[in-house]
Amino acid sequence: MGGMIRRLGDLLAAAWLMWGPSRSTPLPWHGACVVAKRELAAYFATPVAYVFIVIFLVLAGALTFTLGGFFARGQADLMPFFSFVPWLFLFLVPALTMRLWAEERRHGTIELLLTLPLPQWQAVAGKFLAAWAFCGIALALTFPLWITVNVLGKPDNGVVLTGYVGCMMIAGAYLAVGAAVSAATKNQVIAFVLAVAICFVFAAAGSPVITEFLSNRLPVLAEVARGLSVADRFGGFTRGVIALRDLVYFGSFIGFWLFVNAVVLDLKKAD
Amino acid sequence: MAALIEIEKLTKRFGSFTAVDEVSFTVDRGEVLGFLGPNGAGKSTTMRMLAGFMPPTAGTARICGADVVENGVEAKRSLGFLPEGAPTYPEMSVTGFLRFTASIRGFSGSERDDRVALAMAQTQLEGVRLQPIETLSKGFKRRVGLAQALLHDPPVLVLDEPTDGLDPNQKHEVRELIQRMAPTKAIVISTHILEEVDAVCTRAIIIARGKVIVDAPPRALEVAGQSLEQVFRRLTLGQEAA
Numbered sequence: 001m002g003g004m005i006r007r008l009g010d011l012l013a014a015a016w017l018m019w020g021p022s023r024s025t026p027l028p029w030h031g032a033c034v035v036a037k038r039e040l041a042a043y044f045a046t047p048v049a050y051v052f053i054v055i056f057l058v059l060a061g062a063l064t065f066t067l068g069g070f071f072a073r074g075q076a077d078l079m080p081f082f083s084f085v086p087w088l089f090l091f092l093v094p095a096l097t098m099r100l101w102a103e104e105r106r107h108g109t110i111e112l113l114l115t116l117p118l119p120q121w122q123a124v125a126g127k128f129l130a131a132w133a134f135c136g137i138a139l140a141l142t143f144p145l146w147i148t149v150n151v152l153g154k155p156d157n158g159v160v161l162t163g164y165v166g167c168m169m170i171a172g173a174y175l176a177v178g179a180a181v182s183a184a185t186k187n188q189v190i191a192f193v194l195a196v197a198i199c200f201v202f203a204a205a206g207s208p209v210i211t212e213f214l215s216n217r218l219p220v221l222a223e224v225a226r227g228l229s230v231a232d233r234f235g236g237f238t239r240g241v242i243a244l245r246d247l248v249y250f251g252s253f254i255g256f257w258l259f260v261n262a263v264v265l266d267l268k269k270a271d
Numbered sequence: 272m273a274a275l276i277e278i279e280k281l282t283k284r285f286g287s288f289t290a291v292d293e294v295s296f297t298v299d300r301g302e303v304l305g306f307l308g309p310n311g312a313g314k315s316t317t318m319r320m321l322a323g324f325m326p327p328t329a330g331t332a333r334i335c336g337a338d339v340v341e342n343g344v345e346a347k348r349s350l351g352f353l354p355e356g357a358p359t360y361p362e363m364s365v366t367g368f369l370r371f372t373a374s375i376r377g378f379s380g381s382e383r384d385d386r387v388a389l390a391m392a393q394t395q396l397e398g399v400r401l402q403p404i405e406t407l408s409k410g411f412k413r414r415v416g417l418a419q420a421l422l423h424d425p426p427v428l429v430l431d432e433p434t435d436g437l438d439p440n441q442k443h444e445v446r447e448l449i450q451r452m453a454p455t456k457a458i459v460i461s462t463h464i465l466e467e468v469d470a471v472c473t474r475a476i477i478i479a480r481g482k483v484i485v486d487a488p489p490r491a492l493e494v495a496g497q498s499l500e501q502v503f504r505r506l507t508l509g510q511e512a513a
């Protein structure tokens with residue numbers, strides 16, 4: 001619990017650094033925050049941001065109200081919406097990350113960025129944070145859904161909140177995978193397809209089709225698959241449960257892929 | 272005191288191809304080193320390694336005593352680097368871009384604004400302050416890259432073809448700027464313009480196929496009535512990398 005509070009504190013401090021007034025003594029995170037701020041501004045300087053947000057909102061709305069049976073279920077919650085988010089992000093997040101390092105390479109700015117005096121992990125973290133914040137903005141813009149359920153009924157807003165936290169976790173996990181993949185290849189199409197494929201493996205690992213298939217043959221692997229599954233963990237969040245081990249899972253998942261990103265970047269940056 | 276730039280047996284191989292082959296030199300404060308050589312000789316590769324972007328296959332490079340591999344961030348703090356082609360973020364404005372690099376270098380508030388303003392004045396960019404970089408002409412883009420390298424007044428400057436694409440007036444301005452800064456800094460510039468070497472460099476290194484073939488003051492190269500161009504052609508003809 002103490003750790004969680006501290007992590008929350010760190011996040012707030014990072015947010016304060018990004019948007020708060022400038023300070024005289026730069027903190028150790030300083031470089032990552034400057035990079036993140038620049039990146040986030042760059043999303044909105046190009047059509048990428050608007051296309052992403054519009055497609056996300058249209059698809060999320062359409063799926064929730066049609067396939068999700070938002071009204072027909074007769075329940076005031078966001079379950080139909082949350083159940084589609086992992087699958088929407090499966091395609092949209094890699095579309096966001098495929099250009100992450102490819103663009104730097106294309107413009108040659110990678111040479112500039114990595115010869116500025118900031119540790120390489122901060123460049124990696126900064127890019128990731130910007131993309132994550134961007135996903136947060138896209139998610140926040142689904143607030144009309146939240147207003148709708150509150151007008152129509154009495155939802156448990158705590159559950160809604162944890163559901164959104166879960167969406168952020170999914171976004172973070174996919175983003176970390178996508179960023180690492182984009183550091184490995186110059187080709188944006190390859191980066192997209194590979195990222196979708198890897199994310200799909202983690203999304204589908206816990207689905208009944210896979211686990212049943214495995215438990216009939218290799219029960220141990222079924223447990224592993226369920227343990228690694230992103231979607232399985234996400235389920236807890238949508239039911240209103242924030243378990244420490246799920247947070248640890250997402251934290252280490254993101255940390256692992258960011259580490260891969262840094263290593264791959266170091267090996268491939270000059271190619 | 273040790274020289275500001277120390278390069279020892281720096282080597283870079285791409286597969287079986289050796290782009291830079293045991294290059295060694297030092298540059299002291301007050302020196303302007305002209306880095307010459309035919310296309311593909313390994314100038315940019317050497318500079319990339321010196322700037323800590325490309326890891327060397329062998330050998331070491333130090334900036335102000337800091338090893339560029341072991342102690343990269345420290346070395347980069349003392350370095351102003353203009354990469355080949357002067358890359359910049361196209362969607363940013365000139366001011367926005369310079370502020371970004373200044374922030375990463377730890378400047379904030381009015382000091383940051385002052386430094387950005389000074390760098391823009393040194394490179395005559397005031398007229399296009401708020402223009403997106405992608406809408407600038409080639410020469411202006413190059414000057415943005417140059418401004419970024421000068422902004423923090425570093426003791427070491429590594430400039431890869433700083434005057435490429437500049438008009439004659441700007442070339443003149445940049446040369447004057449380099450000469451003004453020279454006494455307090457160690458500067459390395461690569462160039463294909465040989466008059467430039469005569470005009471600003473205190474020393475010239477000619478490199479071909481990754482190897483240093485001459486390291487001398489430009490005047491010493493011009494003995495026996497040969498121009499620098501004749502010397503360059505005599506030494507490097509038939510040496511272009513494949």
Ligand SMILES: Nc1ncnc2c1ncn2[C@@H]1O[C@H](COP(=O)(O)OP(=O)(O)OP(=O)(O)O)[C@@H](O)[C@H]1O
Nearest residue numbers: 270271285290309310311312313314315316317512
């Ligand atoms: N990433 C890379 N992979 C493979 N070969 C490379 C790579 N980068 C450079 N080279 C090769 O290394 C050699 C030296 O290139 P470099 O860019 O250093 O030349 P240069 O002296 O700067 O030439 P120029 O005057 O044209 O700028 C060239 O033959 C080039 O093809």
Ligand SMILES: [Mg+2]
Nearest residue numbers: 314315316355
């Ligand atoms: Mg070059």
